Amino acid sequence: MSLLEIENVTLKFGGLTAVDDLSFSVEEGEVFAIVGPNGAGKSTVFNLISRFYDPYAGSIRFDGHDLLQVKPSGVAAYGVARTFQNIELFEHATVLQNLLVGRHRHRKTNVLSEIFFTPSARRQEIENREKVEEVIDFLDLQAYRDKMIAGLPYGVRKVVEVARALSTDPKLLLLDEPASGLSVEETTDMRWWIDDIRRQMGITVLMVEHDMGLVSGVSDRVLAMADGAKLAMGTPAEVQSHPDVIEAYLGHAA
Amino acid sequence: MRIVFKTDYMQDIRPWKDGFQLSLYLILLAIAVAAPYLLDIFYLGELTNVLIWAIAGLGLMVLTGHTGQASLGHAAFLAIGCYSNVILIEQGVPFIIAFPLAGLLTGVIGATIAIPALRLHGIYLAIFTLALSILMDDVIVLSEPITGGVAGKYIAGVDLLGLTIDRWGTPILFYWLTLAITVIVTLGYINLLRTSLGRSFIAVRDSEVSAQAMGVDIAKTKTVSFGLSCMVTGWAGALMGLYSGAFNNETFSVVISIQLLMMIVIGGLGSIHGAFFGAVVIGFLPQFLSIAKENVSAVFGGGSVAIPGLEFGIFGMILILFILFEPMGLYGRWLKIRTFFELFPFYRKDMFKRQKSYLKTERLR
Ligand SMILES: Nc1ncnc2c1ncn2[C@@H]1O[C@H](COP(=O)(O)OP(=O)(O)OP(=O)(O)O)[C@@H](O)[C@H]1O
Ligand SMILES: [Mg+2]
Numbered sequence: 291m292s293l294l295e296i297e298n299v300t301l302k303f304g305g306l307t308a309v310d311d312l313s314f315s316v317e318e319g320e321v322f323a324i325v326g327p328n329g330a331g332k333s334t335v336f337n338l339i340s341r342f343y344d345p346y347a348g349s350i351r352f353d354g355h356d357l358l359q360v361k362p363s364g365v366a367a368y369g370v371a372r373t374f375q376n377i378e379l380f381e382h383a384t385v386l387q388n389l390l391v392g393r394h395r396h397r398k399t400n401v402l403s404e405i406f407f408t409p410s411a412r413r414q415e416i417e418n419r420e421k422v423e424e425v426i427d428f429l430d431l432q433a434y435r436d437k438m439i440a441g442l443p444y445g446v447r448k449v450v451e452v453a454r455a456l457s458t459d460p461k462l463l464l465l466d467e468p469a470s471g472l473s474v475e476e477t478t479d480m481r482w483w484i485d486d487i488r489r490q491m492g493i494t495v496l497m498v499e500h501d502m503g504l505v506s507g508v509s510d511r512v513l514a515m516a517d518g519a520k521l522a523m524g525t526p527a528e529v530q531s532h533p534d535v536i537e538a539y540l541g542h543a544a
Numbered sequence: 545m546r547i548v549f550k551t552d553y554m555q556d557i558r559p560w561k562d563g564f565q566l567s568l569y570l571i572l573l574a575i576a577v578a579a580p581y582l583l584d585i586f587y588l589g590e591l592t593n594v595l596i597w598a599i600a601g602l603g604l605m606v607l608t609g610h611t612g613q614a615s616l617g618h619a620a621f622l623a624i625g626c627y628s629n630v631i632l633i634e635q636g637v638p639f640i641i642a643f644p645l646a647g648l649l650t651g652v653i654g655a656t657i658a659i660p661a662l663r664l665h666g667i668y669l670a671i672f673t674l675a676l677s678i679l680m681d682d683v684i685v686l687s688e689p690i691t692g693g694v695a696g697k698y699i700a701g702v703d704l705l706g707l708t709i710d711r712w713g714t715p716i717l718f719y720w721l722t723l724a725i726t727v728i729v730t731l732g733y734i735n736l737l738r739t740s741l742g743r744s745f746i747a748v749r750d751s752e753v754s755a756q757a758m759g760v761d762i763a764k765t766k767t768v769s770f771g772l773s774c775m776v777t778g779w780a781g782a783l784m785g786l787y788s789g790a791f792n793n794e795t796f797s798v799v800i801s802i803q804l805l806m807m808i809v810i811g812g813l814g815s816i817h818g819a820f821f822g823a824v825v826i827g828f829l830p831q832f833l834s835i836a837k838e839n840v841s842a843v844f845g846g847g848s849v850a851i852p853g854l855e856f857g858i859f860g861m862i863l864i865l866f867i868l869f870e871p872m873g874l875y876g877r878w879l880k881i882r883t884f885f886e887l888f889p890f891y892r893k894d895m896f897k898r899q900k901s902y903l904k905t906e907r908l909r
Pocket of ligand 1: 303306308326327328329330331332333334335375
C-alpha cells in the first residue's frame, strides 16, 4: 500500500476544471515531484490534500486513512505537513513561535493546565523545544530564532516555512515550490536539505517545483501535469524527454 | 544590550528574560502593592479605575490583539459580568463565589455567541459585535424584573473573608482586591502566551490557512478565544459595577465598547503591556484634559466652558494619530525607545521598518 493514494480526483472551480481525473500515488520514503506549466493545477492538488477544497469526485487516502473524512485541521494529525507557494508564516510572531505552532498536533494539555502552567504543561513545552531546536540546528536557523518574521528576508522565510513543517514531525512533507525566488546558493542548500529530510529523517517528500535542475537532482519520480490532467509519469529523465511534456511547455511558451 | 546565554530550555520558557527583568517587574509590583501609602485617596481611586480598565483591556486583547477578531461589542460583556455578579450577590451567593461565577457565565455566553460569529471576518465581525452592544441596552431594559431596567441597580459593599470591601468605605481594600485580580489575570495571560493555546490564537490571527495546515481547528480556537476574552471582560465588568456602585442600561453603552477597542489599539495590539498602557491613557486622559482646560482658561480667560464630547473627540484624534504614525501603539513606541538606549549609539532609524510584505494566498479565503 502506498503512503498517499490519489484516485480519479476531479475538482472544478465554476466552469474551470482545475484537476481532471487525476490519479497517482506516493510511496513511503521517496521524493516525488509534480511539474507542469503555470495554472496546471499543481498547487490545487496540494490544497486538495490539505482538505481546503472538497473534490468533485475521487478519493484521497493517506497512510490507510480516508482523508476526505477529516476536517482541514485533521490532516496534520495524521502526519502531513506542508509549505505554501506564497509563504504563509505567522508574520507577527518570532521564528521560534512559528515552529512551536508546528508542535500543535502533539498537544496533550488543555486550557486549564496551560493557564495554570502545571507540571504537565511545562513538560510538554520542554518536549516541544527539544524537537524545535533539532529542526533549528538542522536548517541552520540559530541566527533567526528570536526574530520576527515580518523583518526577515525572503530566502530565510522559505527556510522557516520548511522548518515549521518539519517541527510537526510529519510522515509526508508537501513542498510547494521550495526553490522559487531563491538564489543559486540557496537553491543548492535546499537541494541538500531535501535529500537529508528524506535520508536522515525518513520523511517522504511530495513537491511541486519548476526548477528542473532541483527536480532531477532530488526526486525519484516525477509527475507532469497540464490543465489539471496527468501528462506523463516516471523518472526525471523519462518525463523530461516525454514528447507530450515538451509539447506542453513549448506550447505554453509560444 | 544585555545578551543572555541560554543553557536550559526553561530559560526560554519562563516569562522573564533574566534576573534583571524579573526584579524590575517585582519592584513594579511592590510599588503597586504599596500605592495606598504613596497616593492620596483620590488618586488611589483613579488608579483602581485604571486597573479595572486594564483587566477589560486584557480581556479584549485576547480576542482582538492575539486572535485577530475585532470586537466592538465588549461593553455587552462588561454588562453581563456586572449584572450577573450583583444579581448573584442579591440572591445571597457570597462574593467569593459570585465573582468568579459572573466571569465564567460571561465566558460561556461569549463562547455561545461566538458560534454564529465564526464565519464573519474583519468589518463584518465588527458590525455583528457592534449590534450586540446596541442590543444589550434593550435587553437590560426589557428584562426589568431581573435587571432593574432604566432605574438600574445599586451595590454598596461586598463581604470577602469577613472584610467589607467598598469603593468608598474601604478604598484601600477595594484597590488591593482589584490589584490581586489584575495580577491573577495577567499571570494567566502570560501562561497562555507561552503554551500551545496562545500560540494557536496568534496562528489564527496571522494566517488561518496555515494554522489549519498545522492542525489548529479554527472554529474551536476562535470559540475558546471568545470564551476566555469574555470571561475576563466579565470580571472587569463586575469590578466596574462595584466601583461605580450604581449602574443601569446606559452604563455599558456602545461608547464604552468603542473606547475599549481604541484603548488597546493605542496601547499596542498583541501585547499584554498594550492593555496596561492603553488603560493608563484612558484613565488619566480626563484628569489631564481638565488640568489642560484650566490652564487654557487661566491664560485666555472665559471660565470653564464645558464642551460636550471633548474627551471622546480627543481620544479619537489620538487614535487616528497612532494608526497613522505608530501602528504598534504605545508599546511599540516603548520598544523603540528601549532599543535606542540599548544599542546606543548604533541605533538605525529604519530598524523597525517592515520589509516588503509578501503576497498571501488570498484565493483560499
Ligand atoms: N480558489 C480558486 N478559485 C478559482 N480558481 C482557482 C482557485 N485556485 C486555483 N484556481 C485556478 O485553477 C487553476 C490551477 O491553479 P493552481 O494554483 O493549482 O496552478 P499551479 O499549477 O499551482 O500553477 P503555478 O505554477 O502558477 O503555481 C488555475 O487556472 C487557477 O486560476
Ligand atoms: Mg502553484
